[in-house]
Amino acid sequence: PNGASPVVIVAKIITKKTMPISREHGSTIKILSILTATGTTATVALSPSEINPFAFDPSANDRDDDNAALACVRSLLPILLSLSYLHLASHAISETFVDPNQMNDNEEDDNNTSSPGYYFRQSLHYWPTNPAAHSLLANYHRMNNLSTTDDICELYVKASDSANRWRKLALNFLQSSFCEEEVGGIDPKEWVELLVLNGALGVDYIGGDDEDEDEGSGTGEIKQDDEEYSSSEVEATASFMSAFLLSILSKHDDALTHLKKFPLSHRIHPNVWKVGNIIIFISPSLNQITKCNGKSTIDASSQMIFSPRIYRGGNDGLLPTKLYQRLCTLFAPNSSYWKESDYQNRGYYSYFLALKNTSNDSSPSADDRPTNVIEEVIAVHLLPLAEQALRENTKSAPQRIVGAEWWVHTRPLGATLGHQVHFDTDESLLGREKRVTHPIISSVLYLTGAGRDCEDASAGSTIVFDQSPESTDVASQAWVSHSRDNTLMAFPGNLLHGVLPCAGDASKVGDGHRLTFMVGWWTRDVTEGMGERNLYTPCGPLPPPDLEHSWVLQSQRGYCDRQKSKDENVRKAQPFDLLPSVSPAWEEFQSETKSESATSGPALMIPKGLDHRFFVSNAAHCFSASLYEKED
Secondary structure, X not given: OOOXXXXXXXXXXXXXXXXXXXXXXXXXXXXXXXXXXXXXXXXXXXXXXXXXXXXXXXXXXXHHHHHHHHHEHHHHHHHHHHHHHXXXXXXXXXXXXXXXXXXXXXXXXXXXXXXXXXXXXXXXXXXXXXXXXXXXXXXXXXXXXXXXXXXHXXXXXXXXXXXXXXXXXXXXXXXXXXXXXXXXXXXXXXXXXXXXXHHHHOOOEOOOOOOOEOOOOOOOOEOOOHHHEOOOHHHHHHHHHHHHHHXXXXXXXXXXXXXXXXXXXXXXXXXXXXXXXXXXXXXXXXXXXXXXXXXXXXXXXXXXXXXXXXXXXXXXXXXXXXXXXXXXXXXOOOOHHHHHOOHHHOOOOOEEEEOOOOOOOOOOOHHHOOOOHXXXXXXXXXXXXXXXXXXXXXXXXXXXXXXEEEEEEEEEOOOOOOEEEEOOOXXXXXXXXXXXXXXXXXXXXXXXXXXXXXXXXXXXXXXXEOOOOOOOOOOOOEEEEOEOOOEEEEEEOOOEEEEOOOOOOHHHHOXXXXXXXXXXXXXXXOOOOOOOOOOOOOOEOOOOOOHHHHHHHHHHOOOOOOOOOHHHHXXXXXXXXXXXXXXXXXXEOOOOOOOOOOOOOOOOOOOHHHOOOOXXXXXXXXXXXXXXXXXX
């Protein structure tokens, strides 16, 4: 219809935001005239309570009954109401982002008629199998930890199944010659396409400009083929999220059913998920982790310069307690850093710290005296561990670390989908010269999210694969690092890695966040050749210490006249634990052929915003190829 969407108009009327209906609204006024039996062009008063729920079951096999139900304009009214309430639910959710206090929403309180929960219940009351409503409700509960992972997964599965059935049902109706009941000039097929295909499924017409006539029939009947319509965006999102959550829940056979709908060939092996999702309680009797007193050995045939490991430090962790607490405060989820850096709306950005006069046999010079808490953490406490790793398996002098690239991430516990599997690279050089280079070492300092008593999978486990951009075969081995506060995980900087998603637990999560501090250790100054360095870009400079960047001021307090302690000049070898490994790292599978496909149409497209590359096509080459892909 031309003009305002009927869904938006009905939503406004439901909330008593009545609006004048003019002839510009096309057939919208016609559908409203059926709803109200007024037929006027003035303000329309709608009484949704007079509309019965849509009781039609799309899983039924009687096609004639299917077509008869959809051919009746009046049977589409509850679908219109359902989508209008869903529109209101979406708007109410967006309001919670503007005003988080509105999240104090009792989901079972029917008296709260402006809450997302109320609108979702109304939407599913009028159309119980509304795929878009089930999918958005699942996402709302997941992002706000309102249900268990099992219950959220069930909603996504319902959305996926309903979307699949409704797409086939709606297209069958559009292709049929069933006699439609036109009321007030309204064509039911037009409304099925508008409300069901476009509105509830995210299906678009992708055929030619001109609809072909069935030449064999001689009747001039319009024939629309299934492939003239896109796959369902709602089904794609719901199926992909179902595979995500089913993998977390160790229901890998069920997850595979959903993954086969996509053009994929590999998934992270179920055993990697299994190891990644366990909780390891720290105990002297723990025997699955190899203890190393400052040295380790690796396979002579391996290309790795050292084995992935974790430094735990003493009873209180790796960093001294006061320093650790200060770093956690600087980057706490409610600190000024995230707002001032516009973290939520930026792409990747980092900072580069030059380590001027460091070497393996001397302490930093006076010029390298830390000027803020970040420099103290990097230069005094983490750099010696990186240098230690480089010394282990070389008979000659190891490469000299001259700079540290650092950045931080925060994710709410339970709502995180993990972190995309990727390579660490010099983003600037890659963009300028299409050359792929890596830090000599990549490391993760776990700050908050897991506690000190156990290594907790609920904070998300880091996974590292024995695969580099030069690899010609798929990774055969994966190392798994469970989060534990105030510990450092380190691995060769050319290896593929990411973070597995974790199950949410509403009773445990609360306001907790997974806070991590990453450092890439470079043997060259990556800022050379960059030209002008801009704030909040890869390897950018530290912002100036002013009111606009108050977090920098906070980081510098107490460092103006600070003198180095004797302990900072002593670089002792630190014990570490080798990470547990899993083999094989990937599992290959066969996607459905067109004849086998449950979608009976185009393959589902992977939702780009959800694709963390835990499920991929051609695992041996897709990651290196993605380095050269231009981001949208």
